[in-house]
Amino acid sequence: MSASASATASDVERLQGPLLRAQGLVKGFGAVPALNRIDLEARPGRVTGFIGPNGAGKSTTLRILTGLIRADGGTATIDGMPYAALECPPRVLGVVGDLAGAHPGMTARGHLQTQAAMIRASDDRVEQVLDETGLRSAARRRVRGFSTGMRQRLALATALLGEPAGLILDEPTNGLDPSGTIWLRRRLRAFADAGGTVLVASHVLTDLQQMIDDVVIIEGGRSLWSGSLSDFTDNHASLEEAYLSMIEKEMA
Numbered sequence: 644m645s646a647s648a649s650a651t652a653s654d655v656e657r658l659q660g661p662l663l664r665a666q667g668l669v670k671g672f673g674a675v676p677a678l679n680r681i682d683l684e685a686r687p688g689r690v691t692g693f694i695g696p697n698g699a700g701k702s703t704t705l706r707i708l709t710g711l712i713r714a715d716g717g718t719a720t721i722d723g724m725p726y727a728a729l730e731c732p733p734r735v736l737g738v739v740g741d742l743a744g745a746h747p748g749m750t751a752r753g754h755l756q757t758q759a760a761m762i763r764a765s766d767d768r769v770e771q772v773l774d775e776t777g778l779r780s781a782a783r784r785r786v787r788g789f790s791t792g793m794r795q796r797l798a799l800a801t802a803l804l805g806e807p808a809g810l811i812l813d814e815p816t817n818g819l820d821p822s823g824t825i826w827l828r829r830r831l832r833a834f835a836d837a838g839g840t841v842l843v844a845s846h847v848l849t850d851l852q853q854m855i856d857d858v859v860i861i862e863g864g865r866s867l868w869s870g871s872l873s874d875f876t877d878n879h880a881s882l883e884e885a886y887l888s889m890i891e892k893e894m895a
């Protein structure tokens with residue numbers, strides 16, 4: 644029997660289905676109901692935008708997906724299993740964070756080597772991500788002197804170390820200049836074109852419009868819409884216009 648013939652239905656679902664999936668997520672903080680049945684999917688080869696007004700529940704959803712907090716109800720899975728059940732999470736999902744953990748006195752290469760050691764990535768991989776993120780010339784500089792754009796590149800380099808299948812980014816273009824934004828957009832597109840899954844939460848809809856294939860919209864802890872960007876924008880001039888029209892109707 645061939646390998647493909649012996650694949651089970653769940654193997655096939657895993658191979659073809661979304662890498663990131665949340666179903667019916669519920670979460671409250673004391674009396675504050677943050678999430679009320681949130682659904683989300685992000686698929687291989689696609690960049691998915693995760694949008695919603697302030698307080699909609701985006702960060703809470705991402706924190707549950709990445710195992711930082713537990714949901715009160717529903718499921719959140721990465722490649723079919725909860726984040727906490729992954730053998731080595733950074734090898735499946737790269738989370739582009741704010742480098743709060745990077746020692747300011749560390750060089751970019753030193754930071755990456757330390758992170759690589761924790762996930763058993765090689766020194767060669769460190770050199771590769773320095774190239775992939777355009778940081779080679781800054782490899783010996785200390786993180787404390789980095790601009791916002793360089794920090795963003797280093798955060799992405801850190802997330803890429805484990806050669807993950809997916810990337811999650813929360814407000815990645817915050818503070819980036821136009822060339823930094825264009826660079827990031829191209830980098831994420833290349834990652835998705837190589838079969839990667841990208842989930843980006845952002846308020847900057849003009850940046851997102853040029854970056855994403857699919858959209859997930861939430862508001863007040865509830866799922867409002869999900870599907871392709873082209874279906875969502877349909878007869879609207881832009882993502883921003885389509886989004887504002889939906890949110891205004893919803894709030895009315």
Ligand SMILES: Nc1ncnc2c1ncn2[C@@H]1O[C@H](COP(=O)(O)OP(=O)(O)OP(=O)(O)O)[C@@H](O)[C@H]1O
Nearest residue numbers: 672675676677695696697698699700701702703704
């Ligand atoms: N640790 C917490 N304790 C109490 N309430 C919280 C906590 N974290 C989030 N919340 C509340 O949960 C709701 C959802 O917050 P969340 O940060 O997930 O929204 P968001 O969509 O990411 O917002 P923003 O776009 O402003 O970052 C808000 O009402 C928020 O005040």
